[in-house]
Structures are given as structure tokens and as C-alpha cells.
Amino acid sequence: MLDPDPRVIANKRLLGVVPGKPGVGDRKEPAEEDTVMVWPNLLIRHAVTALVVIVIVVLIAAFFDAPLREIANPTNTPNPEKAPWYFAALQELLALFHPLVAGVLVPGAIILGLVALPYIDRNPSIDPRKRQIARTAFTVFMLLWIALTLIGFMFRGENWSWVWPWEEWHGEL
Amino acid sequence: MKTSERIRKSTIGRSFFRNPDRVTERDRAAGHWSNFLLHLYPVKVRKVEITFKYTAFLGVASVVLFGILTVTGIFLMFFYVPSPANAYGDVQTIQNQVAFGQFLRNSHRWAAHLMVLAVAAHLARVFYRGAYKPPKEFNWVIGVVLLVLTLLLSFTGYLLPWDQLAYWAVTVGTAMAAYVPLVGDQVQELLLGGPTVGAPTLLRFYVLHVAVLPVALVAVLTIHIWRWRKDSMLTMDSDQGDTDA
Amino acid sequence: MSDMSRRSFLSTAWKVSFGLLAAAGVITTWDLLKPTLAAGVDVIVKTVTPDAVPSAGVLEVPAARGYLVKVDEEEILALSEVCTHLGCRVPYIDESGQFDCPCHGSKFTREGDYIEGPAPRGMDEYGTEVVEGVIVIDTSDVIAGPAPGSERT
Numbered sequence: 001m002l003d004p005d006p007r008v009i010a011n012k013r014l015l016g017v018v019p020g021k022p023g024v025g026d027r028k029e030p031a032e033e034d035t036v037m038v039w040p041n042l043l044i045r046h047a048v049t050a051l052v053v054i055v056i057v058v059l060i061a062a063f064f065d066a067p068l069r070e071i072a073n074p075t076n077t078p079n080p081e082k083a084p085w086y087f088a089a090l091q092e093l094l095a096l097f098h099p100l101v102a103g104v105l106v107p108g109a110i111i112l113g114l115v116a117l118p119y120i121d122r123n124p125s126i127d128p129r130k131r132q133i134a135r136t137a138f139t140v141f142m143l144l145w146i147a148l149t150l151i152g153f154m155f156r157g158e159n160w161s162w163v164w165p166w167e168e169w170h171g172e173l
Numbered sequence: 174m175k176t177s178e179r180i181r182k183s184t185i186g187r188s189f190f191r192n193p194d195r196v197t198e199r200d201r202a203a204g205h206w207s208n209f210l211l212h213l214y215p216v217k218v219r220k221v222e223i224t225f226k227y228t229a230f231l232g233v234a235s236v237v238l239f240g241i242l243t244v245t246g247i248f249l250m251f252f253y254v255p256s257p258a259n260a261y262g263d264v265q266t267i268q269n270q271v272a273f274g275q276f277l278r279n280s281h282r283w284a285a286h287l288m289v290l291a292v293a294a295h296l297a298r299v300f301y302r303g304a305y306k307p308p309k310e311f312n313w314v315i316g317v318v319l320l321v322l323t324l325l326l327s328f329t330g331y332l333l334p335w336d337q338l339a340y341w342a343v344t345v346g347t348a349m350a351a352y353v354p355l356v357g358d359q360v361q362e363l364l365l366g367g368p369t370v371g372a373p374t375l376l377r378f379y380v381l382h383v384a385v386l387p388v389a390l391v392a393v394l395t396i397h398i399w400r401w402r403k404d405s406m407l408t409m410d411s412d413q414g415d416t417d418a
Numbered sequence: 419m420s421d422m423s424r425r426s427f428l429s430t431a432w433k434v435s436f437g438l439l440a441a442a443g444v445i446t447t448w449d450l451l452k453p454t455l456a457a458g459v460d461v462i463v464k465t466v467t468p469d470a471v472p473s474a475g476v477l478e479v480p481a482a483r484g485y486l487v488k489v490d491e492e493e494i495l496a497l498s499e500v501c502t503h504l505g506c507r508v509p510y511i512d513e514s515g516q517f518d519c520p521c522h523g524s525k526f527t528r529e530g531d532y533i534e535g536p537a538p539r540g541m542d543e544y545g546t547e548v549v550e551g552v553i554v555i556d557t558s559d560v561i562a563g564p565a566p567g568s569e570r571t
Binding site: 074075076077078079080081091094095096097098099102103158159160161 | 480483503504506507508509518519520521522523535536538
Binding site for chain 3: 341344345347348349359362363365366367369373377
């Protein structure tokens with residue numbers, strides 16, 4: 001950042017050497033014509049988003065009832081027993097591998113991997129063509145996870161055996 | 174003079190709003206410094222940021238869903254006692270006897286599922302946009318924390334109806350914790366409050382669900398939004414995605 | 419200590435104090451939240467006479483969350499119905515003559531030995547004794563199930 005060899009101008013005292021860039025990062029500021037006022041441009045879009053989201057929730061809630069099964073019974077496990085859908089992929093892994101691997105190491109590795117992602121991927125470009133490795137790796141992981149979620153959610157029936165969702169439906173939300 | 178303007182210009186109005194109505198750009202910028210909610214926003218953003226393609230507004234959608242969950246959740250709390258003797262019956266009462274109770278419970282449940290979806294989609298969108306790159310790395314980390322908090326909130330809420338679905342999903346979920354090396358058994362015991370899912374577990378999950386986790390989420394979310402605001406004018410390398418610069 | 423200035427001593431001291439306070443907070447919270455009562459199933463469960471245990475199939479004992487299984491005239495096992503994998507209740511299937519876990523598909527023989535699936539071992543066993551002609555199960559005495567591939571002895 002600092003100029004390694006500041007030139008002292010004759011008869012002037014050097015008070016300090018400051019970097020000639022904005023304090024936040026070393027990115028260039030956008031040009032004036034590339035920016036817009038938040039009020040009203042962004043605010044109106046956020047307000048519309050809020051309305052759309054609220055309408056979606058109201059419509060779903062008006063037409064679909066939240067499930068409520070029989071009262072909890074510790075002496076009777078339902079068959080099949082399913083985790084919430086967002087853990088269906090984990091449950092599917094739990095049926096395949098030792099619980100230490102599927103229940104602890106895999107989710108731990110995913111969270112740590114996500115946290116560490118910006119420090120692993122040091123490629124500064126955000127051009128899609130220049131970050132194909134990162135994009136491919138992330139896409140493969142995501143598709144794998146979605147596939148496992150769908151299998152655990154829809155394709156598993158009694159005793160966690162394979163079923164076709166159009167023949168037997170066991171998904172629970 | 175319009176009524177709204179008269180109110181704004183009265184003594185009380187001026188003390189409350191402090192700024193003139195937003196006619197000029199200068200007024201609009203000034204509004205950000207005098208309005209608490211608006212000060213979470215920057216005054217200006219780059220043009221790409223307001224396009225649907227750039228964000229799909231998934232972050233805002235997550236916040237709105239969290240708001241819906243807070244409101245519906247507070248309504249539900251008025252009718253719900255977290256004990257095995259009451260919980261299931263209370264949920265039935267909410268559905269059958271409370272005015273709009275079924276609708277409230279539906280909204281809470283579906284908004285919770287949608288929030289998990291929206292937060293996950295937000296994460297994916299941010300990845301593909303490359304918005305985790307320096308100097309925004311740490312805001313991505315905060316975002317991952319928010320995803321984990323969202324999942325925990327959803328999972329703790331899952332037990333509360335005390336039905337078969339809830340009981341066994343939580344039995345399996347907490348049994349997973351026991352496999353963590355060294356501390357696993359103690360963590361599971363701490364979560365359950367006993368050897369199996371029972372009355373202490375329900376109470377613990379309830380406290381986590383309505384107090385600990387929401388407060389944590391709001392705190393972390395505030396930092397997340399604040400950092401977004403600070404970085405909102407940064408131009409990333411080849412921002413538009415169509416230049417090779 | 420002599421080469422430590424007052425400034426650096428104080429600056430270290432407050433950091434260490436905060437660290438200690440945080441550690442104390444964590445330990446206190448942990449202790450506070452630790453369950454004190456052993457809630458759940460009864461510890462000592464009186465069941466039936468050995469003759470009443472069927473020689474085919476199993477006899478469920480809900481109070482102990484387990485099954486009584488007659489291996490032969492001499493030996494009766496008290497198996498825990500809690501799956502060694504993730505705690506689901508393992509039901510006995512009459513048609514196949516074995517235990518099938520509904521959660522993740524682990525399978526066990528009628529004697530609770532591991533057949534297949536993600537469970538790390540066979541079904542756990544409770545200690546039993548015969549008191550006044552009646553089998554008494556002690557659910558606090560859990561004998562871990564046999565490793566996959568081996569049978570209980």
C-alpha cells in the first residue's frame with residue numbers, strides 16, 4: 001500500500017504517506033451513471049418482492065393444511081419414518097454409511113467447506129468463463145444434494161426400501 | 174397543502190421526521206440518515222443491483238419470510254403450552270377453535286419451508302454471481318451461519334406439534350449428535366434433557382425456537398445487512414459478466 | 419515480570435479476565451442445562467414367568483421398551499427395541515422372523531444379531547434375572563449388541 005520510497009520535496013515536511021485509494025478494499029468506485037438512488041428504485045422493488053412473498057404464503061396457507069399426525073407415541077415408530085425434507089439427503093446418507101460418516105463428517109465437511117469457500121477460491125474474477133472449476137464443483141455438489149434429497153423424500157417407503165412416488169407416496173412436509 | 178405535508182411540517186411532525194418529504198435527491202439521501210429502517214440501506218446502489226437477474230431478490234424474500242414467521246409465531250405462542258400433556262391438544266385447538274388458527278398454523282409451517290428454500294437459493298445465487306469474492310468473503314461466512322441458524326430454527330420448530338412425525342424425526346436427529354466424537358453423548362443429553370425425547374426435550378426445543386435462535390438470527394442478520402450496505406458500491410472485476418476486463 | 423511494562427501487563431490482564439469469565443460462563447451454562455432426572459422408562463420391570471415367553475416369535479414388553487425372546491428352554495433374551503443406529507423403535511416382523519428398522523432399513527435376526535443395514539452393531543440387551551419365578555428386566559443394565567458378523571454368546 002505505502003509508497004516504498006516517498007519523495008521528499010525540498011523545504012516541505014513529510015507529514016504522512018496515504019494510499020491513493022478508497023478505504024474499503026482496493027476496488028474502483030462505480031461511475032456516476034452506473035448508480036441509481038435507492039429511494040425509490042430499490043425500495044419499490046423490495047416492496048413488490050415483499051408483497052409477492054406474502055401473497056404466495058397466504059395462497060398456500062389458504063389451500064393446503066399443515067400436516068398433523070397422531071399424537072407422539074414412543075412405543076411405535078411410524079413406517080417409514082422420515083426426517084424433514086431438508087434433512088432427507090442426510091437421512092439417505094445415514095441409510096448407506098456409518099452414522100459417524102453420514103451424520104457427522106459429511107454435514108460437518110459441507111458447512112466447513114461453505115465457510116472456507118471464499119478462502120479456498122482465491123480467483124478474483126467473477127466472469128463465469130474464468131471460474132469454470134468452481135462453478136462445476138458447486139453445481140455437481142448441488143445436483144448431488146438435490147438428487148439425494150428427492151430420493152430420501154419421495155423414493156423411500158416402508159423399511160426405507162425403494163418405491164416409485166407415483167405408486168406409493170411417503171413424502172411428508 | 175396536503176394533509177401529509179401539514180403533519181410533516183408541524184412541530185411534532187418535524188421532530189419525528191426531521192427531514193422534508195423526498196422531493197429532491199438530496200432529501201432522499203438525507204432520509205437515509207434520519208430513518209432507522211432506511212439506514213440499513215445505502216443511499217445509492219449500482220444499477221445491476223436492482224435487476225431481477227442479479228439477485229432474484231432472494232435475500233429480501235428470506236427477510237420477509239422471517240417477518241411472516243415472527244408474526245404468525247407470536248400469534249401461535251398465545252395458544253400453545255410446551256408440555257407433552259398440552260402441546261398436541263393445543264395444536265388441535267388452534268386448528269379447530271381459534272379464529273384463523275388453522276390459517277395461522279399453515280402460514281407458519283409453509284413460510285418456514287419456503288424460508289429454508291429461499292435462504293438456500295440465495296446462497297446458490299450469490300455463489301454463481303461470485304459475490305463472495307474479496308473483500309466480501311466474511312459476509313459469505315456470516316451468510317452460512319444464517320443458513321445453519323435457519324435450519325436449526327426449522328428443526329426445533331418441527332418437534333413442537335408433538336405428533337408422530339415430530340417425535341421420531343427429532344429422535345433420529347438428536348441420535349445423530351451422539352456420534353460426534355468425544356462430546357457427542359453429552360451434547361445429545363444436553364439437547365434432550367434426559368435419556369430419550371420427552372417433556373424436557375419439548376421445553377428445551379421450545380425455548381431455543383422462540384427465544385435463543387431468533388435473537389441470534391436477528392443479531393447475525395443485522396451484521397449481514399450492514400456489511401452488504403457497506404459494500405454495495407463496490408465494483409467487482411468484470412461486473413457485468415460480459416466484458417473480459 | 420520485571421521486563422513487563424505496566425501497560426502490557428494491564429492489556430494482558432483484561433484479556434485473560436475476559437477469557438476466564440467466558441470459560442466460566444460456558445461451564446456454568448453446561449452444568450445448568452445438564453439433565454438431573456433420569457426421565458423415561460422404568461428401570462426395573464417385572465414381566466412374566468419363563469414358561470409364558472413363546473418359543474416362536476417374540477413377546478413385547480412396552481414398559482421396558484424391549485422384547486423377550488426365547489432362544490431355547492434355558493435361555494431367554496431381553497432385547498432393547500431401540501435401534502442401535504439412530505434410536506428408532508425396531509418392530510418384529512412375523513413373516514420374515516426378524517427385526518426390521520423402519521428408519522434406515524437395518525435388519526436383525528430374532529436373537530438380535532446384525533444382518534444388514536447401517537446399524538453399527540446388533541440389538542442391545544438388558545440384564546435379566548428370575549425373581550420368584552418371574553423374569554425381571556433391569557433397563558439400567560445395558561449390554562451392547564454384538565459386532566456385525568458375530569453372534570451374541
